[in-house]
Amino acid sequence: VEALLKNYRPEVIAVEELFFNKNSRTVLAVGQARGVVMLAAAQADLQVEEYTPLQVKMAVVGYGRAEKRQVQEMVKVLLGLNRPPQPDDAADALAVAICHAHSRQKYNLHMSRMHT
Structure with missing residues (x-):
């Protein structure tokens, strides 16, 4: 994610808010991926917009x-x-x-x- 942010240099990150799914594995995987993106955005001092x-x-x-x-x-x-x-x-x-x-x-x- 860091490399993508450095390469494309976005002004803001837009993400979809999590919703609870019946499949706990899906929720866990999406939550982990979302966490990585949120951390990278914070480290790059990028605003995050959630929808x-x-x-x-x-x-x-x-x-x-x-x-x-x-x-x-x-x-x-x-x-x-x-x-x-x-x-x-x-x-x-x-x-x-x-x-x-x-x-x-x-x-x-x-x-x-x-x-x-």
Whole structure:
């Protein structure tokens, strides 16, 4: 993760908030990976923005209870891809990035209106 941060030099890290899954192994693995990312972001002094699955689905599909396939299809459409990103985790990560981009766009619009 450190090497990726040094190579791409992002201004902010966007992550999806954890939700509790029936599969404890999945929750543990995701939690560990998320912890590594959060630590690397802190060490690089990067801001971390967190989004709930509902927020991500709303930003990408427009419906908070959208199915995984609907999110993947919209990621494909929004990014002009020939097929949905694979593996599924890649589509999920891109959906979080799209959500963050929408969130920043709304924030910037709000701030510009406040200063006019």
